[in-house]
Amino acid sequence: MEISRQQFSQKLPEVEKAIKECDFMAIDTELSGEYAHGLHRPPTSVRLYNMADRYQEYKEATERFLIIQFGLCTFTWDEPSGRYIAKPFNFYIFPTSTTGQIQANRVFMTQAQAFDFLTKQSFDFNKWVYQGIPYLTVAEEEVFVAAASKKMSDNMPDIPIDDKEQDFVNEAKLKIKDWIQSDKTAADEGVNITAKNAYQRRLIYQEARKFEGLTAIGMQGFIRVVRLSEKQAQDRQKEKQDKFEKDRASAIGFRKVIDLISQSGKIMVGHNMLLDVCHIVGQFVEPLPETLPEFKALAHRLFPKMADTKYMCTAEPELSAIFGSGTALETLRFETKKEQFKNPHIDMHPGFPRYLTEMAHEAGYDAFMTGSVFLKLVAYLDKTRNPKKYAVIEAQRLAEAEAKEEERQREIQPKVDADGWEISEDEDEDNEESDWNLQEEEVYNYGSVRVDLTNKDGAMDNVLNDINNKTALVRTAFDCFDFQIPEIISNQSNTILVKYSPGTLFDMATAEPLFYEYGKFIIEPNDASSSFVIFESYRNDPAAIQVDNDAFIIVPIAEYLENR
Amino acid sequence: MEISRQQFSQKLPEVEKAIKECDFMAIDTELSGEYAHGLHRPPTSVRLYNMADRYQEYKEATERFLIIQFGLCTFTWDEPSGRYIAKPFNFYIFPTSTTGQIQANRVFMTQAQAFDFLTKQSFDFNKWVYQGIPYLTVAEEEVFVAAASKKMSDNMPDIPIDDKEQDFVNEAKLKIKDWIQSDKTAADEGVNITAKNAYQRRLIYQEARKFEGLTAIGMQGFIRVVRLSEKQAQDRQKEKQDKFEKDRASAIGFRKVIDLISQSGKIMVGHNMLLDVCHIVGQFVEPLPETLPEFKALAHRLFPKMADTKYMCTAEPELSAIFGSGTALETLRFETKKEQFKNPHIDMHPGFPRYLTEMAHEAGYDAFMTGSVFLKLVAYLDKTRNPKKYAVIEAQRLAEAEAKEEERQREIQPKVDADGWEISEDEDEDNEESDWNLQEEEVYNYGSVRVDLTNKDGAMDNVLNDINNKTALVRTAFDCFDFQIPEIISNQSNTILVKYSPGTLFDMATAEPLFYEYGKFIIEPNDASSSFVIFESYRNDPAAIQVDNDAFIIVPIAEYLENR
Known part of the structure; x- marks a missing residue:
């Protein structure tokens, strides 16, 4: 369902209902740009980022570029039909100032390549500017309210x-x-x-x-x-x-949708979603805070249950065995249509026919794909890890199906009169149509199994324990970005721990003379007396790294992790 | 004529022909924004600018915002029909990177209000992104050529x-x-x-x-x-x-059009055109130079003959008497449709039917309006100032018309044979159609007079002497921006000259204690031993301004101008 500026107030209750009734939701965004010259490097260039630097770059990006399209797809289990029903919403977002004189004089950046990319997906720039929904952040709303109250x-x-x-x-x-x-x-x-x-x-x-x-x-x-x-x-x-x-x-406009998502406290799924989350917070809620820990706290408070399909596929061994490095959203969508990902069955709600044909890269459709992939992945993991549970479900279903079939057989037995003659039903023939309708009232059950997303207390600790509130994060020393706890550096041969006396200054100027011969590296602070040094392309034995300075002790990462 | 990305190479010869044959041309641009927060103040706010500061702001604007639509309209005198023929071209401009991998990763700014404004004129943002013509500056072309040559x-x-x-x-x-x-x-x-x-x-x-x-x-x-x-x-x-x-x-793309305009050396007319010229140079030729004198030299070299219709209306007394402060382009267009601006007659070329209905604010149409207004204004000035010249022209035309009429009368005299009987032309009747065509070959002459834009040497010193290469420039101490010579501060009661010993530092810090009681002001340097001080709202006698410091002598502007 596409929701334009004019329809927004009228359609908002439908969005609210979908969020209230759903099991979880998925989101996606399209941006006016990602990589500004001198701000971000193009995605192909190899470079490692210190986590704090990376956050600063994302923060700057949110201050420059805009979400110009937002996709939300809710997924609701429907017991009678044994399937999930999806409701995908697609919103164009434009910071128009026509709704009132209080709207700030907004200036934003566009990366020409980002628009070029969007043309390949038939993005409608006229809908964006003419029909895009405006918004106010919380602080902008306060200014509006103060002026209006006065x-x-x-x-x-x-x-x-x-x-x-x-x-x-x-x-x-x-x-x-x-x-x-x-x-x-x-x-x-x-x-x-x-x-x-x-x-x-x-x-x-x-x-x-x-x-x-x-x-x-x-x-x-x-x-x-x-x-x-x-x-x-x-x-x-x-x-x-x-x-x-x-x-x-x-005036609040589209921010209301973000408020509703946040207030629901439900699981919000994305695909490689860290940048999406940064933009959602920065554009609709408040400017991103100065430091990474503040941002994590804010984002986690707003969206307490997040899951990232891209990260799942790299972090869960059963999934990485299947997908390898092919974790693009469309690849996952294609792969999870195969037999082993048959459960659960997912259908579009009949009131949402826009995506009956595929429209990859429209945010609403990408949100639908993301949520669908998520359900398939979680169901697959659960079945793989808990085969007994599924054997029980399967047996139960089989018994139910048999009972149903018996019932049906009984009903289609020819009716015989007392003498054993079949009772003709000819007189009913002109009622055939109405009979058909009656039969249709029995809902077809697709027989798929509802996915256990949370335990009884609502926590994501069933199969999602290892991935909840973590997102994919490439080109850093870490395997993921974690909204709740500090990230852990994994066992990789390009990383060492450097120990020193507490209070010693250990920065690039200190480290450069010690390690330049091993190639480019970044420093990731650990505690008061140690830092990680991660090399961009060093692939030999880190135990072989030596420094000519007694003040610094080198510990290979494997040794460090063992002793933790 | 609207020229899209796909048609550009094919249609370029038509643009080239139009520029080659024309008497002069007019231009207009639509921008992605003008006023960035903290960069420009909104146009309603009263503030005086020092000229150098003003240039810096324009320079920054050209580095941030883009020309997204460019209008060019050529005007060519057509002797047989006694009128000007206009050819308006409208180009969408988008810095696409699809034409080759050498295109830089371009990032630009958009002001949401500017797009809002464009929606009111039905601007087609899809045409802009999907069909906009790319371009390379001169330096970017050099990089392209070097790579390709290699x-x-x-x-x-x-x-x-x-x-x-x-x-x-x-x-x-x-x-x-x-x-x-x-x-x-x-x-x-x-x-x-x-x-x-x-x-x-x-x-x-x-x-x-x-x-x-x-x-x-x-x-x-x-x-x-x-x-x-x-x-x-x-x-x-x-x-x-x-x-x-x-x-x-x-790859050069749209810059070729700018090159053609520049190479023609012909008159280029705009309406309040300084910002247009800044953007044209900065976006298509080279980044604007550091200093104002460098910019003037560059712009004058590229476009040696400029005229600004807005400036004309304020600078020429005969025009300001008519228009007063109503110098918006559409107002001028409306006013110059009146009887006193009848000469010259202007028609669209039949191959350019797009603007047969008006489309104000599409750059191509605005360029047409600008050029039309220009012709009307120049013709009016010339006629007002040189009534004898026009009396001669009028007399000559009258004589010609009379001669023609006599000729026509002679021709429609019934042909008589030797006996005085009319010769029947019945036998010709079935040839009526071809006769009609023959008659049509005589071109209708609108009888308007060609405007003297330049003298025999091509200089704009006929009626344009006072306004050539000057543009309107509000909110400075000057009446205009001059591409050729330093601007003159006119006789206005809010301005004084402050004299001091050569080498004395005279800046805001020096001036603030001397003049704060007279309100906000700016300083405009004059020479080594004097500067102008211009007050934003001081409307009393500048002779009454006194300072408590012998090192500074105050000269009212009127006195200064008299002694020059």
Whole structure:
């Protein structure tokens, strides 16, 4: 389902319902760019990143580039039909300033190559600019609310009256006084004052409120000053409040969807999702914090249960045995259509027909693929690891199916009368159609098995224990990015631990003379008296690395991990 | 005429022809943004700029934002029909990288408000990204040529042979040697070597060239090593050269249009065109130079004859009397449709029907409007200032028209035979159609007068003397921006000259204590011993400004201008 700017408020309840009812959801984003010259290196270039540096680059990217399309796909188990029902939503996002004067003057970057790439997938740039949904971050919303509240409570500061307007103001005041003294103030009519521009309107408002009990109401071309009854004043206040809430919701715009995802606390799946998460937080919630630990805490608080399909395929031995290095989303989608990934059955909800034909790389479809792959992978892992559990399920299903078949056989036995003759059903023949409908009311059951995503307490500790809240992360010393705990450097031959006295400065300037002969490297701090040194292309025995300085002790990574 | 990426090479000759034949041309641009947060202030905010600061902001803008649509309209006097014929071209510009791997990784900024503004004019963002024409600056072209030349002359450096590929290379060398010894080398066939990837292909090239007189030719999936005859070698070289020239032209892309405009040396008209000129130079020719004088020299060298319709309307007293402050392009277009601006008549060329209905704010149409307004304004000025010249022209035209009418009257006199009877032309009646065509061959003359844009030497010193190579420039101390000479500060009551001993430092820190009581101001350096001080809103007598410091002498601007 594609949701445009115009339809957004109207369709939001459908999104809300889908998130409320679902077992989990998957997301995907399309960006206006990823690699700015001098900011990111192109993805093909080999380079190792220190984790903190990497975060800084992602943070900078979120400040420059935009999510221009967001895909959300919810997956809900449907017991009667024995399958998952998917609801994919596709949103174009554009920071339009047409919804109100409070919208900041937003400037963003575009990488021409990113747009070139999007043309290959028929991305609709007109839909993006003309139909893209705007948004406010939390802080921007606060500014909006403060300004609107001030206006609503008629709490605007007085502005000075220009010499040229003094006559206009005096005349208006006189008109109001005349009207008060005319004894008609109890009636509904009030007094109308014509104002030529916004400045004159503002002046009338500030003069009117100086009269006890009078209210100025803006009309087309003039302002009506009236004395409202208590009931009228209440109605007017409510009307203003309603309009304010509507304007606020419209200004918050797409962030509402992110709020709903976050508030649900449900599993959010992505494919190589770290950059997506950075952009979602930075663009819709708040600018990314200064340090990596702060970011982790914030992201984990917003999205407490994340899973990354790309990381799963490299981290889980049963999966990496199947996929090897072929972990692109489309590859996984293709591979998981095979027999061994048959369970569970997944169908699109009939109200979401947009992706009945494939539309790879539209964010909504990519979210659907990601969630589908996730279900297949988790089901496969669970079955592989818990064959007994599935044997029981299978036996149970078989028994049920047999019982059903027996029942069916009984029902299609020819009906015989007392003498053993078949009772003709000819008289029912012209009712065939209605019979067919009745039979259809029995829901077809695809017989697939619901996947255990969480335990009874809602924790992802069934088969997801090793991968939850971790994402893929290439070109660092780490196998993954971990939203909850510090990442661990794995046993790789290009890494050593360098020990030194606590307080010793160990930076690139210190390390360069010691290790330059072994090639390019990065330093990843460990604790107060040690750091990891990871070489970009050193493939020999790290035990052979020697330094000509007694202040530094070298421990091969394997030895370090053994002793932990 | 809208020219897309695919049609560009094919349509370029039409653009070239239009520029070659025209009297002058007008241009317009649409940008991805103008005002970045913290870079430019929004146009409504009052602030004076020092000229050098202003240039720095424009320079920064050209480095951030892009021309995304370019309009060019040529105007050519057509003597037989007594009118100008306009050819408007509209180009979408997008820095795509699909035309070759040499295209830089371009990143640019977009201001959301600028795109919002473009939606109001139905800007087609899909045409922009999918059909926009790419370009290379002069420096980028040099990089392209160097890389391509190296490849063409087979002058690539040898690359090391990977251990894994050593067998492959040995086998290939053996195959070549066998073929040389087989005595078939004179024949056309050559020897084919299958290569699996780009690396293997490269290795074959570098091995083949080690054999005297052999040439390796890339084919689909394999490389053919042959001994070319002298004629074959020449043909091959020519083929390569042709392909190189084609690739080069395609990579230069839209810059070719800018080159053609520049090479023509003809008048280029814009409306409030300074920012356009900055972007044209910065995006298509070379990054804007560090200093304002360098920029002026560069821009004047590229476009030696510029005229700005907005500036004309404020600078020429006869025009400012008519237009006042209403100098927006559409206002001028509307006003110059009135009777007093009847001359000259301007029509679209029949091959350019896109703007027969108006399409304001599409760059091609805005260029057409700008050029049309320009012709009307110049014609009006000329007629107002040289009434005698136009009286002569009018008299001459009247005489010609009378002569023509007499001729026509003579021709429609009934033909009589010797006896005075009319000769019936009945026999000609079935030839009516061909007669009609013959009559049509006489071109209708709109009777408008060609505008004197330049004198016999091509200089713009007829009516354009005061405005040539100047553009409008608001929010500075100057009435205009001048591409040729330093701008003059005009007689305005908010400006004073401050004199001091040569070498005295006179900057904001010096000036602030002296002048803060008169409001915000800027300093515009004049010479070694004086600077202008221009107040943002001081409207009293500048002679009343006093400073408590003998080192600085204050001269009201009027006094300064009188003594010059």
